[in-house]
Amino acid sequence: MTNTQLTLVQIDNYGPWTVTPDPRREMDLQTLQSRLFADLAQFVGSRDGYAFFTRFDNMVAVTNGLDRDDHELLQESIANRYPVTLSLGIGVDRSPAVALERATDRIQRVGSAQDGDRREVLSGETLADADRSDTDLQIAHFDVNDATGKYTDRLNEFDTFIHIEQGYASLMRHLREEHGALSFFVGGDNIISVTPDLTEDQYRDAIDHVEAEADVELKVGVGTASNAHEAGFAAKHALEDCRHRGTTVEFADAAVETADD
Numbered sequence: 559m560t561n562t563q564l565t566l567v568q569i570d571n572y573g574p575w576t577v578t579p580d581p582r583r584e585m586d587l588q589t590l591q592s593r594l595f596a597d598l599a600q601f602v603g604s605r606d607g608y609a610f611f612t613r614f615d616n617m618v619a620v621t622n623g624l625d626r627d628d629h630e631l632l633q634e635s636i637a638n639r640y641p642v643t644l645s646l647g648i649g650v651d652r653s654p655a656v657a658l659e660r661a662t663d664r665i666q667r668v669g670s671a672q673d674g675d676r677r678e679v680l681s682g683e684t685l686a687d688a689d690r691s692d693t694d695l696q697i698a699h700f701d702v703n704d705a706t707g708k709y710t711d712r713l714n715e716f717d718t719f720i721h722i723e724q725g726y727a728s729l730m731r732h733l734r735e736e737h738g739a740l741s742f743f744v745g746g747d748n749i750i751s752v753t754p755d756l757t758e759d760q761y762r763d764a765i766d767h768v769e770a771e772a773d774v775e776l777k778v779g780v781g782t783a784s785n786a787h788e789a790g791f792a793a794k795h796a797l798e799d800c801r802h803r804g805t806t807v808e809f810a811d812a813a814v815e816t817a818d819d
């Protein structure tokens with residue numbers, strides 16, 4: 559059985575900050591949000607986690623393997639270098655959706671995202687704290703078939719983006735509603751899902767659903783490991799297997815060596 563540890567990363571009081579004393583230049587906000595996500599991705603990634611930009615003011619990270627001290631260090635480092643601070647809520651569950659609900663509740667119970675007095679909440683129990691033995695998680699890496707030939711080389715970028723986004727919206731709703739899995743667009747034609755233990759048939763059903771609903775053809779590689787990087791890396795290898803075998807669903811061999819093994 560898998561267990562997912564998710565961290566909700568919420569910028570404290572960000573809405574009011576963006577318009578105080580006056581609305582700020584949009585590209586300055588885009589630069590701040592992008593750099594903050596990049597710092598989060600580098601911090602979490604260097605500890606074998608995954609981070610997703612989500613809505614930028616609220617980001618989701620898969621933090622299996624990170625403990626409370628890691629989270630405190632992230633808050634300290636951001637506070638030293640940015641005009642804003644972060645509140646972090648941590649949740650663990652076999653269902654990623656439930657883990658995120660728990661992480662979100664940890665922050666919401668302390669105050670609103672726009673509560674000027676709520677700063678740097680750090681709340682929730684990590685897998686390390688709980689000393690859980692079942693610490694594996696499952697990552698599914700989805701890719702649109704021949705996105706280059708079907709879209710990139712034939713359409714303008716915006717019309718391509720509409721097709722990719724329609725496929726993403728269909729997949730994210732299906733996996734959330736049917737399995738409590740959380741899916742994130744990660745650029746290009748790639749979607750990464752944090753899932754409970756799903757079967758090949760359940761992935762095939764999801765791919766069939768997206769093709770029927772959005773007319774977008776996907777393939778998926780699936781990996782399971784004790785942290786997001788190793789699970790995700792195994793999923794990428796399985797995605798390559800899809801390319802070589804002409805299949806739509808492949809599970810990584812448990813023994814897939816990651817590059818840094």
Ligand SMILES: Nc1nc2c(ncn2[C@@H]2O[C@H](COP(=O)(O)OP(=O)(O)OP(=O)(O)O)[C@@H](O)[C@H]2O)c(=O)[nH]1
Pocket residue numbers: 701702703704705706707744745746747748794801
């Ligand atoms: N985030 C992320 N993006 C990727 C990854 N691999 C490829 N991409 C993105 O996906 C885009 C399309 O690359 P491919 O998926 O190889 O191209 P394709 O035409 O769909 O080819 P096939 O997937 O083999 O059918 C690239 O331009 C990248 O933006 C990855 O591992 N992670």
